[in-house]
Amino acid sequence: MRDSAEHPVSTDGQTALSRRPGPLARWLPTLKARLAVGSTLMLFAAIALTLTQMVRVAEQSIEASVERQQQVEVQRSADVVSRRVRTAQRALSATAPLLTKALLADERRLHDFFQAQAAFRSSFGGIVVADARGRALIAMKHDGVVGPQPSLGAKPTFRRVLQTRLPEISSPTVGLLSAQPVVVFAQPLIAGDGEVYGVLFGSVPLDTGGLAADLDTTTDGAEDGDEFTVITAADGRIVSHPDHGRVLQPVASEPRLSAAYARWVRAGRPHSAQAGAWSGADEVVAMAGEPETGWQVWRVVPRRLLKEPLREARIEALELGAAFSLVMSALMVWFLARQLRPLDRLQRRAARLLAGDERAGWPDADGEIGRLAQTLRQVVAERMRAEQARAVVLRRLGSVLAASPVGLAFERDGRLELVSAEVCRLLGRDETQLVGRDTALIFASAVDDETMRRESAEAFARGEVYEGEWRLVGREGPAFWSRLRARPVDAADPSAGTIWCMYDISGQVDARERLEHAARHDPLTGLLNRDGFAIALQQVLQARAAAGSEPRPATLVMIDLDRFKPINDAAGHAAGDAMLQRVAAAIADSVRSSDAAARIGGDEFALLLPHCDVRQGLAVAGKVEQAIAAIALDWDGQALRLGASLGLAELGPAARSAEQWLAAADAACYEAKRRGGGVVVA
The missing domain is CATH 3.30.450.20 (PAS domain)
Structure with a gap:
């Protein structure tokens, strides 16, 4: 008798078997069906090709x-x-x-x-x-x-x-x-x-x-x-x-x-x-x-007259071949069904065993099917042992991930498979919102994700551990800086995945950026200092060299304040500092955001105007001179005023270095000073 589980009863008293697919529908997806259909098609194709070739040879011979x-x-x-x-x-x-x-x-x-x-x-x-x-x-x-x-x-x-x-x-x-x-x-x-x-x-x-x-x-x-x-x-x-x-x-x-x-x-x-x-x-x-x-x-x-006698013979031969193929196909289906019957029993027993019914026995058979049954028995046993061992490892790994103060994650094929509690905290997401998702989800842009993957792959190819700083984004809140350290699970097999270590370094990056800003800017005026201005000059020179035969113009403006020393001596250094801040603000308001303004000495300023020729530079310099002349600093009931002498030098073939360019602008500024100040000289 069959197990009663194979005959569940429905509410209307009919068995579920009455709703199961018919024999043909169950037979079509089977191996027997595929073998029978494939063999029939190959047999028919072979007969058709043979007959067609014979008729073709006969036609050629007759012609x-x-x-x-x-x-x-x-x-x-x-x-x-x-x-x-x-x-x-x-x-x-x-x-x-x-x-x-x-x-x-x-x-x-x-x-x-x-x-x-x-x-x-x-x-x-x-x-x-x-x-x-x-x-x-x-x-x-x-x-x-x-x-x-x-x-x-x-x-x-x-x-x-x-x-x-x-x-x-x-x-x-x-x-x-x-x-x-x-x-x-x-x-x-x-x-x-x-x-x-x-x-x-x-x-x-x-x-x-x-x-x-x-x-x-x-x-x-x-x-x-x-x-x-x-x-x-x-x-x-x-x-x-x-x-x-x-x-x-x-x-x-x-x-x-x-x-x-x-x-x-x-x-x-x-x-x-x-x-x-x-x-x-x-x-x-x-x-x-x-x-x-x-x-x-x-x-x-x-x-046409030559081929007409062969047309009926060809049709008759193809009909005979089709009939022969159908007969051979029926015999082949019967033979395959007889030979593969033990395999059907083996399939049913394997399905029941994998479903948890360990009482199900394996069919006794000889030859390949018997060896297949023995192999499947061993595979199932190994699988059960592997599942048990995997469960133990996952429990231990889960404990490690939960207790680790460092963000740990396991990534494979571009998707996160394991994440620690610290990673979830840093990204503001639950584990269910991260596991199985693409790693691009946590980066500030998809380009960053692709760049990190390329750089890490290059490091792994060199046998090194990858380390880099990237802006990551959580579910809520602004992006933050993180140091990512990655190591492949198996250097010889990239598909084995990668282990990531994740640190929040936002405070370190902010401190570093403040130090870099202070190193390149004047603390009193907020403008670039001499070192920062030198870097800007080098960038313009490098861009000009890369442009080749059609470089863009650029103009350098040197500014020397007139009558600043009397203010500093009479009103004191505090008044002088206040006046320098007002001058810096006037200069910044008179130029573009892409221009570089710097304080390179006590009362000396400089402007770098990219993409401006000398004619355009004269217009900007005139605007700056007027803005400085319009300053009236109210100090102890007095209105303190000063002026400026400005010298221009356009970047040309004669200026082969930053020093030569600065020297040309200084010379023009000196000439403006010699003329009494308050003028612009190019």
Whole structure:
């Protein structure tokens, strides 16, 4: 019987089992399902790829065979054209000796001669005999009808025959007797002494019958998708075509042949080649040359006609492969279910044991499953021991963190995992508000967090402990300064985490900043002292050097008070100190916050005006001089007044150091003093 815990009863009396997923829903996420599906897909893919490759190889083989067959057929057609050309030439050469000068001189006898040559006439569409001047002596059609007698003296074929004294074949042209596309054979009439006294012409029609008769079985023109034969001349015109309207048209007018013809032209117009040399993606094109006329015989077969017989075979093969894959998949699922059944029992036992049911036993099995059961038993035992040890360590660590007067924290992967009570106090947050949060939470800015991480990583890489001062922020209140000291848990493994020590050093930082301020400022006036002003000068010089060829201007102003010593002597040092404070305030109120004002001696002041040329500096210096002259210090019923002499020096190529720049400004101030004071000199 099953444990009653597996059948909890609901309030309506139905078992929870009725609401559990069905068998298929429980089976799909299992290892058996993944193995079965994966194996089925791989089996189907293997069969599909194999069948596809076999069909592809068969298609390629058939296409190659068809290309070879088409090459044989087109070569046979070219041979037929060659035989017909030679037959026409032999007919002319056999008749030419019978046409003597005397016969050509007697028009009646010449007419009767050709009327008697019925077999000869049937070989040509028309016959013309011309004398040596090109005058047509007789022009007769193949049916014996005498046609017009044109003049042939200007015809290129006639002139070539007279020049070469050899038989000629014309380019495709329009016949003089029939007004139809023809090719003309010309045979010279040569006397015994070598004189050419005439030319015998025989024309052969191109559109019907003639040299290309019966070469193409296509009738009524070649439709798109049909196979057909075309003959082209050397000049790129069509000699024979199933569509007679294309005869004598350029090859470009036949879209199914124009691309192959262009490839043949680019290849150098070879007279013969393999069929595939001119084939395209959609057409198989074979070509053979006819040497007598220089014509080309083309055969065009659509690839679609070649692949149609294989399409049904491919579909049938894929259907058979799919059925075979499904049968093999069913057998594979059954086999896997039988083999993995012990693994299911092992899974249920492991789940119950990990849930705390230690009474659950492990299934007995052989082979890998038995070894897996033993391994899981050992893993569970080790886990329980590790959990117990971890609990002890955490209790001890918690006691240490609670009692430590120093802020301690453990960080890993940028998140806080442990924090001490002192860390919580410093940051004003509970432990629950810090643990698991990003360390950027406690820094004044995300940039500070990134910088600290980079610097600490560099220190750890050098084998050193990291220590730095950073501004941290709590949940409430202002930011405070803290010294962070960090050490990696395992220097060889950065992912092991980092231990932080955190100290509040806000008081130390404040004291240090006060000391640094006092070291650089005049205690009486609050302005920069000589050392602080020297630092400001060096910063301007360094910025100018870094600017390169386009430095920004800067102006130095030296100020020497006029009539200050009588005030100090007559009214006392207290009055002198009060006057110096008033002068410092007047100077500070007259310049920008980015300018540096300093008291560099008893009654000597200085101004550093970055980004100001001498013209702008003169304006600022004039403003300062007026502000000082306007001071009226009420002391013991007297209004104490004084003036100032100001000297300017712009930072230029001559001022290569702070000393040279100061010397130039001092010289200008001395000149102002020499002029009686109360003036500005640049």
